[in-house]
Amino acid sequence: MSFRTRIEETSKDKDSRIVLALDFPFQEQKNRSQLLHRAEKMLKSVQEHICAVKINHHLILPFGTFGGIQELLRKIHRQQLVAIMDCKANDIGATNRVIAEYYYSAGFDALIANPFVGWEEGLEPIFEAASRHKKGVILLAYMSHKGAKEGYDQTISDSKTGRQLKQYCSFARKALSWNADGVVVGATYPEKIKEIHQILGEKTPIYSPGIGTQGGKIKTALEAGAKYLILGRVITTSEDPDKTAKELNKKIRNAIKIGVA
Amino acid sequence: MSFRTRIEETSKDKDSRIVLALDFPFQEQKNRSQLLHRAEKMLKSVQEHICAVKINHHLILPFGTFGGIQELLRKIHRQQLVAIMDCKANDIGATNRVIAEYYYSAGFDALIANPFVGWEEGLEPIFEAASRHKKGVILLAYMSHKGAKEGYDQTISDSKTGRQLKQYCSFARKALSWNADGVVVGATYPEKIKEIHQILGEKTPIYSPGIGTQGGKIKTALEAGAKYLILGRVITTSEDPDKTAKELNKKIRNAIKIGVA
Numbered sequence: 193m194s195f196r197t198r199i200e201e202t203s204k205d206k207d208s209r210i211v212l213a214l215d216f217p218f219q220e221q222k223n224r225s226q227l228l229h230r231a232e233k234m235l236k237s238v239q240e241h242i243c244a245v246k247i248n249h250h251l252i253l254p255f256g257t258f259g260g261i262q263e264l265l266r267k268i269h270r271q272q273l274v275a276i277m278d279c280k281a282n283d284i285g286a287t288n289r290v291i292a293e294y295y296y297s298a299g300f301d302a303l304i305a306n307p308f309v310g311w312e313e314g315l316e317p318i319f320e321a322a323s324r325h326k327k328g329v330i331l332l333a334y335m336s337h338k339g340a341k342e343g344y345d346q347t348i349s350d351s352k353t354g355r356q357l358k359q360y361c362s363f364a365r366k367a368l369s370w371n372a373d374g375v376v377v378g379a380t381y382p383e384k385i386k387e388i389h390q391i392l393g394e395k396t397p398i399y400s401p402g403i404g405t406q407g408g409k410i411k412t413a414l415e416a417g418a419k420y421l422i423l424g425r426v427i428t429t430s431e432d433p434d435k436t437a438k439e440l441n442k443k444i445r446n447a448i449k450i451g452v453a
Numbered sequence: 454m455s456f457r458t459r460i461e462e463t464s465k466d467k468d469s470r471i472v473l474a475l476d477f478p479f480q481e482q483k484n485r486s487q488l489l490h491r492a493e494k495m496l497k498s499v500q501e502h503i504c505a506v507k508i509n510h511h512l513i514l515p516f517g518t519f520g521g522i523q524e525l526l527r528k529i530h531r532q533q534l535v536a537i538m539d540c541k542a543n544d545i546g547a548t549n550r551v552i553a554e555y556y557y558s559a560g561f562d563a564l565i566a567n568p569f570v571g572w573e574e575g576l577e578p579i580f581e582a583a584s585r586h587k588k589g590v591i592l593l594a595y596m597s598h599k600g601a602k603e604g605y606d607q608t609i610s611d612s613k614t615g616r617q618l619k620q621y622c623s624f625a626r627k628a629l630s631w632n633a634d635g636v637v638v639g640a641t642y643p644e645k646i647k648e649i650h651q652i653l654g655e656k657t658p659i660y661s662p663g664i665g666t667q668g669g670k671i672k673t674a675l676e677a678g679a680k681y682l683i684l685g686r687v688i689t690t691s692e693d694p695d696k697t698a699k700e701l702n703k704k705i706r707n708a709i710k711i712g713v714a
Contacts, residue, residue, distance in 0.1 A: 218551045224519065248544070249544070249548065249555070250551050253551075253552065254517050256514055258482050258515060280544055287511070289479075290476075290510065291514065294510070297481075306569075309601070310601060310602065310604055311600050313599045314601070315600070335545060336545060337570075337571070337575055339574050340570070341571065343568075343569040343570060345612075346609045346610070348609050348610075349617070
């Protein structure tokens with residue numbers, strides 16, 4: 193079963209489109225162990241209301257991909273959730289292959305990569321490793337921060353046709369032709385979600401971060417075509433993460449029910 | 454003293470322009486500890502012939518940024534060498550800040566970032582952390598692999614003037630205006646080194662990977678304007694790394710002596 197199908201089925205089973213971004217602030221070495229406790233506690237409080245967990249360097253840098261992280265991944269899987277590594281891979285192929293081996297072997301079900309690095313000796317080895325390990329690859333198409341405009345929104349000339357197009361449209365097309373399992377588009381740019389969704393159709397789901405803390409809105413993102421909402425600080429820094437996750441999931445379900453997504 | 458000045462002085466003291474890329478293949482958990490031994494052994498064999506060590510995810514993913522890696526960084530510093538983390542950071546600002554804190558606190562003297570992510574809520578927090586920790590930031594301008602053409606060589610329209618320019622020229626200009634401590638340009642594209650060097654002048658040094666295994670040539674890269682040569686597999690997978698590093702450094706010195714760089 194492809195990653196795309198796995199997360200879709202998990203999402204149906206859990207009745208949730210929430211990908212929890214399990215990120216925490218920088219910690220000194222002496223406070224490092226509390227990070228894993230906090231991560232496990234957070235997972236436990238919200239696991240009923242989510243379909244996936246996204247981990248970033250906030251948890252990888254203090255621990256690496258062995259030991260505590262693998263135990264956390266086992267706990268995620270025991271809840272029938274999927275785990276995504278948000279490494280935004282953008283290295284040369286030989287290095288990308290090593291990166292993919294560490295993350296997939298650790299237990300991650302998919303990783304996020306930057307299509308800017310290109311295919312040949314670039315992302316090809318990641319897609320190859322994904323296919324060998326039966327895992328997924330999600331590509332960045334338009335990030336959620338303000339400066340995203342500089343790169344993702346720039347106008348480029350197509351190298352073959354010379355025709356002008358937007359960088360994010362080129363990335364969306366690469367996601368289709370490389371058969372990516374999804375793309376990331378910031379909820380802070382709903383008009384870009386819409387445009388990218390028109391290119392991708394229903395084949396390639398859109399993962400949308402940037403709700404809440406960064407200013408994105410759930411209903412607008414879903415309406416524009418986002419399938420999964422990546423929610424981090426809006427849940428993890430709230431006073432009652434369980435309650436917040438439950439309410440946000442209810443909001444998402446209601447939006448879907450009234451037909452916005 | 455800025456990172457730029459520190460590596461320049463180290464390079465003069467050591468009479469070397471070689472940045473050793475200390476990369477090793479993927480290892481299973483049971484063989485993990487041998488990685489640090491290999492890294493230390495490699496460092497010991499070649500430390501006389503290099504001015505800096507570049508570490509990538511090959512060593513960070515199995516260990517994280519505490520423990521063994523910090524001990525390795527102390528060994529690098531004890532040899533009066535500088536340490537660069539090649540994380541190719543390209544996340545949102547809040548995450549980039551956490552990434553920079555982990556690497557700089559661990560002891561890295563500089564890190565490599567991708568300017569594609571933009572400034573506002575993008576790389577700004579990395580430059581801010583670098584300035585606070587008195588460390589460096591090096592930007593990617595043109596990578597060494599074949600697929601680099603897809604992104605780095607694309608023609609873009611300047612968002613202000615509408616004028617067409619190459620992506621790598623735009624990155625080189627950002628390196629100047631953001632006051633980066635250097636840029637990375639693949640030795641496999643000497644004509645790009647030349648063009649980028651014309652934009653940067655002597656202010657911002659060019660770090661050039663891709664010699665040997667990937668096909669780049671020392672003399673050509675130096676002639677085109679590269680200041681530091683990032684050498685990895687050509688040394689680390691050779692039968693006698695000490696001898697290889699020594700010979701390569703001699704080749705570089707000779708090229709400089711006859712005035713190519």
